[in-house]
Amino acid sequence: xxxxxxxxxxxxxxxxxxxxxxxxxxxxxYDNIFRGPSWSFLGMESQLKVDGxxxxxxxxxxxxxxxxxxxxxxxxxxxxxHRGSLLCLEPEGVLTEFSCVYHGWTYGLDGxxxxxAFERGVKGQGxxxxxxDKSTHHLEELxxxxxxxxxxxTFSKEAPEFSAFLGPEISPRLDRVLYKKPVLIxxxxxxxxxxxxxxxxxxxxxxxxxxxxxxxxxFKLNRLTQSGGLMISETGANHISYSRRGKxxxxxGYDKQNLRANLDDFTLSDPSxxxxxxxxxxxxxxxxxxxxxxxxxxxxxxxxxxxxxxPRSESKTDVIWWYYGFEDDSDALSSLRQKxxxxxxxAGFISMEDGAVGAFVQINAPHSSRNDAxxxxxxxxYKSSSSRVSEAAIRGFWxxxxxxxxxxx
Amino acid sequence: MIELSQAFATAIARHTAYLDHKKFxxxxxxxxxxxxxxxxxxxxxxxxxxxxxxxxxxKGQLRDRILSIARVNVYPPQSYRHILSASxxxxxxxxxxxxxxxxxxxxxxxxxxxxxxxxxxxxVNDADCRLGFRIRERTVVxxxxxxxxxxxxxx
Numbered sequence: 155x156x157x158x159x160x161x162x163x164x165x166x167x168x169x170x171x172x173x174x175x176x177x178x179x180x181x182x183x184y185d186n187i188f189r190g191p192s193w194s195f196l197g198m199e200s201q202l203k204v205d206g207x208x209x210x211x212x213x214x215x216x217x218x219x220x221x222x223x224x225x226x227x228x229x230x231x232x233x234x235x236h237r238g239s240l241l242c243l244e245p246e247g248v249l250t251e252f253s254c255v256y257h258g259w260t261y262g263l264d265g266x267x268x269x270x271a272f273e274r275g276v277k278g279q280g281x282x283x284x285x286x287d288k289s290t291h292h293l294e295e296l297x298x299x300x301x302x303x304x305x306x307x308t309f310s311k312e313a314p315e316f317s318a319f320l321g322p323e324i325s326p327r328l329d330r331v332l333y334k335k336p337v338l339i340x341x342x343x344x345x346x347x348x349x350x351x352x353x354x355x356x357x358x359x360x361x362x363x364x365x366x367x368x369x370x371x372x373f374k375l376n377r378l379t380q381s382g383g384l385m386i387s388e389t390g391a392n393h394i395s396y397s398r399r400g401k402x403x404x405x406x407g408y409d410k411q412n413l414r415a416n417l418d419d420f421t422l423s424d425p426s427x428x429x430x431x432x433x434x435x436x437x438x439x440x441x442x443x444x445x446x447x448x449x450x451x452x453x454x455x456x457x458x459x460x461x462x463x464x465p466r467s468e469s470k471t472d473v474i475w476w477y478y479g480f481e482d483d484s485d486a487l488s489s490l491r492q493k494x495x496x497x498x499x500x501a502g503f504i505s506m507e508d509g510a511v512g513a514f515v516q517i518n519a520p521h522s523s524r525n526d527a528x529x530x531x532x533x534x535x536y537k538s539s540s541s542r543v544s545e546a547a548i549r550g551f552w553x554x555x556x557x558x559x560x561x562x563x
Numbered sequence: 564m565i566e567l568s569q570a571f572a573t574a575i576a577r578h579t580a581y582l583d584h585k586k587f588x589x590x591x592x593x594x595x596x597x598x599x600x601x602x603x604x605x606x607x608x609x610x611x612x613x614x615x616x617x618x619x620x621x622k623g624q625l626r627d628r629i630l631s632i633a634r635v636n637v638y639p640p641q642s643y644r645h646i647l648s649a650s651x652x653x654x655x656x657x658x659x660x661x662x663x664x665x666x667x668x669x670x671x672x673x674x675x676x677x678x679x680x681x682x683x684x685x686x687v688n689d690a691d692c693r694l695g696f697r698i699r700e701r702t703v704v705x706x707x708x709x710x711x712x713x714x715x716x717x718x
Contacts (some may be wrong), residue, residue: 245606267675340607340614343709347612420634472709477614491615491621496628500604500710501616503628507637509712 164556166549167530171522174349174515180468187558188214188465191313193299193306195449195462196220196229196478200245200303200337206263209246213307214465218296220305225261227300229307230265230293241293252293265293302332304460306449320445321387323538327394327443330434331453334480339491344473344500348512350428350448351518351555353473356508357442357450358459358547360384360395361531366511369503372420377447382440383540389557390536390550391446397542399439401431426529427493430455431486444547446554454504456487457494469516473509475499564657565686567650575661575686579645582716587629590717591622595645595697597609600625602703602718605680612626616705616714628717638715642668643677651662659674660682665718667711680705 173179188194194213201209203221210219210232219234220240232241234254241252241261252261252267258271265287275281296307298317306316317325346353356362364371382397422428428440433456440451448463462474475498479491498505529552530545536553539546556562565571574590581590594600603615619625632638660681666675681704689697703718 338612340603340612341708342604342607342616345709345711345712347712366637367639369631372635420630422627424627427624427627431679477612488613492618495614495616495618496624499616501711501714503631503636506713506715510638513639513712 164552165534166536166552167528167534168526169529169552170526171519174352175468175519177468180349180465182559183465184214186418186560187555188216190558191308191310192447192558193308193313193316193319193445193449194447195445195460196296196298196305196307197462198303198336198338198460198478199227199300199305200335200478202227204248206248206250207246208242210242210244210251211462211509213296213309214542218307219252220307221263225264228263228265228296228304229296229298229305230433231296233294234259235267235291235293236270261293265295267291267293302329303336304332304451320392321389323385324387324392324394324443324445327385327396327441328445328451330436331441331443331451331458333434334482336458336478338476339479339488340477340495342475342477342499344474344509345472346512347469348471349468350463350471350517351551352512352515353463353471353508354444354448354450355551356512356547357444358393358395358551359545360442360542360547361545362511363395363442366507369497382438382542383538384534384542384544385538386547386549386550389446390553392444393547393550394441394443395542395547396441398437409442427496427521428455429490429493431490433487444551446551452498454497455494456490457498458491461496471512500533565659565688566621567615567652567659571659571686572650572697574696575682576647578694578698579647579663581627582718583643583645585642585716586632589630592627592692592700593627593696593698594622595689595699596622597703598622598625598697600697600698600701600703600717602705602714604705604708606708608702608704616710617703617717625717632715636711636715640670641716642670643718644668644674653683657685659686663718664690675711677711678705679707680718 186323196211197220205222205224206394208219208221213530216228217240219232234241236259237256239254239256243255255548260269261269270282273282296309299306301316380397384395386393427469443451450461452459460476460479464472466472497503529545529548532546536546578593600619602617607615644666646664650659650661653660658682662681664679665677666674668674683702683704684698685700686696687699
């Protein structure tokens with residue numbers, strides 16, 4: 155696959171540290187990426203079992219409510235159009251209509267304004283002017299895609315169709331881990347003291363995974379010497395990194411590097427934690443899939459999850475882990491998914507470090523404005539490759555990022 | 564079923580202090596050979612969701628976690644300070660509930676409020692343990708879904 159040179163002629167092998175620490179950049183991202191033509195993960199359809207069932211979430215800092223209405227799943231900005239108050243206060247529940255606590259304005263599950271308290275005033279006095287037409291008012295609605303049970307939303311009419319945005323390389327790999335109806339089996343939020351891009355770069359960074367995450371390497375869950383690869387969408391926006399388990403791997407590369415990551419004398423008293431049922435029948439035991447800007451879908455052995463990344467400010471980010479299984483999971487598979495919660499999430503043996511390492515970079519970012527981060531492992535482009543000793547997927551992220559952002563000085 | 568005696572109150576306070584003082588071997592010794600240890604959130608528990616934060620079905624798995632955070636995992640230098648509230652009996656047979664809060668202390672930096680919740684436990688008398696009691700089952704139920712940076716040291 156041939157890559158065209160970047161339209162804005164940006165050197166993708168260098169990342170200015172200001173991009174992680176500048177408040178103005180964060181505002182530009184709000185306008186151009188998150189309110190712009192990108193898709194954000196909002197939640198799982200399995201959370202909306204009946205009409206009126208809803209949950210609240212956020213896109214960047216914008217409160218959003220996702221609801222099952224008789225006309226299908228819909229999402230609105232969680233904001234009364236009258237004075238801008240929050241409408242739904244609980245994280246989830248079931249309702250028959252939206253009702254604002256402030257002045258009692260009500261909306262149908264389709265977002266249409268249905269009621270204005272004291273619309274005609276009291277005893278002929280006060281009230282709304284005759285010219286006020288309820289039927290022309292509606293909650294601000296997001297465009298939705300329900301992709302096999304995962305709900306994505308965008309504020310933009312210009313955003314490409316979701317599956318087209320994924321690209322032909324990535325969509326079959328997302329279908330792979332959604333081959334049956336996903337069902338939520340647990341949630342947790344990891345609060346990170348770093349810019350959102352440091353986390354989403356981290357998930358595209360196949361170079362670090364087996365070095366920082368010693369547990370991964372010690373137990374041979376993911377070594378760069380294992381067979382696998384990187385696949386990157388033509389736009390650079392989305393990627394997968396994958397590896398296969400245990401086919402006579404040669405681990406010499408690690409021994410020669412004398413990495414901290416190679417604690418061969420450390421053994422588990424209960425190695426069943428690392429069991430793997432080949433549920434997708436392809437031998438792939440690890441697949442990290444990223445969707446620009448802020449969605450990650452992982453398979454780590456039999457742990458499946460969507461990670462919803464919510465930027466809070468230029469230096470704060472929430473990562474919500476949506477652990478899922480499938481409706482007809484066997485007892486053995488359910489129990490393995492529950493056990494492998496120990497590997498992932500805020501307390502995960504192989505993911506707890508990502509919360510800390512982002513903060514280690516963030517601390518230095520404001521003082522590094524004369525420096526750039528170096529991202530040239532594996533070249534200067536973002537091609538798919540069989541080698542994961544590469545930062546190509548990070549460069550792909552930046553290519554998409556610069557495409558959406560205004561020109562930078 | 565054990566009594567909520569002064570001896571028990573001292574035992575659970577001492578056991579929790581082992582974590583705060585990073586005496587992980589002594590903390591682990593407070594668990595029965597046949598014991599389980601889980602950390603989850605109120606939301607997951609009330610939703611019937613099995614996937615919480617930590618799930619150790621055996622003492623061996625708990626030992627693995629202690630060894631891993633001591634030798635393998637990377638996290639900022641830190642320690643805990645737990646404050647326990649009075650234990651009470653729960654609805655289930657032999658269940659003892661102890662509310663707690665936990666602060667997280669970063670040396671030369673901030674002390675932050677890290678977690679609040681309840682220990683939902685089953686304890687047994689055990690003269691072999693210096694505490695006089697051991698845990699058969701512990702479910703740590705956190706009030707909030709949010710974990711700041713990482714949950715490395717068990718709660």
